[in-house]
Amino acid sequence: xxxxxxxxxxxxxxxxxxxxxxxxxxxxxxxxxxxxxxxxxxxxxxxxxxxxxxxxxxxxxxxxxxxxxxxxxxxxxxxxxxxxxxxxxxxxxxxxxxxxxxxxxxxxxxxxxxxxxxxxxxxxxxxxxxxxxxxxxxxxxxxxxxxxxxxxxxxxxxxxxxxxxxxxxxxxxxxxxxxxxxxxxxxxxxxxxxxxxxxxxxxxxxxxxxxxxxxx
Numbered sequence: 001x002x003x004x005x006x007x008x009x010x011x012x013x014x015x016x017x018x019x020x021x022x023x024x025x026x027x028x029x030x031x032x033x034x035x036x037x038x039x040x041x042x043x044x045x046x047x048x049x050x051x052x053x054x055x056x057x058x059x060x061x062x063x064x065x066x067x068x069x070x071x072x073x074x075x076x077x078x079x080x081x082x083x084x085x086x087x088x089x090x091x092x093x094x095x096x097x098x099x100x101x102x103x104x105x106x107x108x109x110x111x112x113x114x115x116x117x118x119x120x121x122x123x124x125x126x127x128x129x130x131x132x133x134x135x136x137x138x139x140x141x142x143x144x145x146x147x148x149x150x151x152x153x154x155x156x157x158x159x160x161x162x163x164x165x166x167x168x169x170x171x172x173x174x175x176x177x178x179x180x181x182x183x184x185x186x187x188x189x190x191x192x193x194x195x196x197x198x199x200x201x202x203x204x205x206x207x208x209x210x211x212x213x214x215x216x
Contacts, residue, residue, distance in 0.1 A: 041128065182209055
């Protein structure tokens with residue numbers, strides 16, 4: 001019976017996507033825009049290597065400006081471009097409230113830079129930029145097997161996260177063993193169904209692992 005019930009659920013999902021193809025396109029488009037913006041933080045370590053104080057100041061100003069723009073949007077006074085991108089990139093469930101993702105993204109990036117020396121902080125930020133982004137994009141496009149009890153996380157997304165973090169960590173450290181451990185840690189942290197707060201959980205946890213392994 002459970003097998004028949006599961007099959008019926010899959011059939012209903014397929015039918016709903018056939019009936020509402022625009023909603024599927026909108027969801028995929030939103031995910032692409034959201035994670036493309038997510039990937040932009042990968043430039044932060046390079047800027048921080050030049051001047052850490054200026055980098056933190058820019059991140060703080062950007063985060064505060066977004067908070068102002070989002071508060072204005074909710075009051076019915078959208079800020080051009082910023083509010084438009086927010087609506088395109090936000091998930092449907094978040095649109096009637098304050099979209100928190102960019103705030104936690106900025107805070108997670110700043111947290112990495114303030115807590116850890118730059119090599120470890122760089123890995124933490126890269127894990128957030130590439131690991132989380134690729135997990136979400138691959139999980140959205142390919143779906144496949146969902147991991148039980150993890151809020152819809154997919155096996156394909158977790159594999160993509162591991163591969164992305166391993167590649168960038170190996171590039172930073174040139175240490176395959178350390179890269180495997182850090183990539184595994186990032187994959188576990190990304191799989192936690194923390195919602196927007198994964199932008200804090202991932203860099204804090206990955207940075208801690210990298211720092212503990214004396215990277216930086």
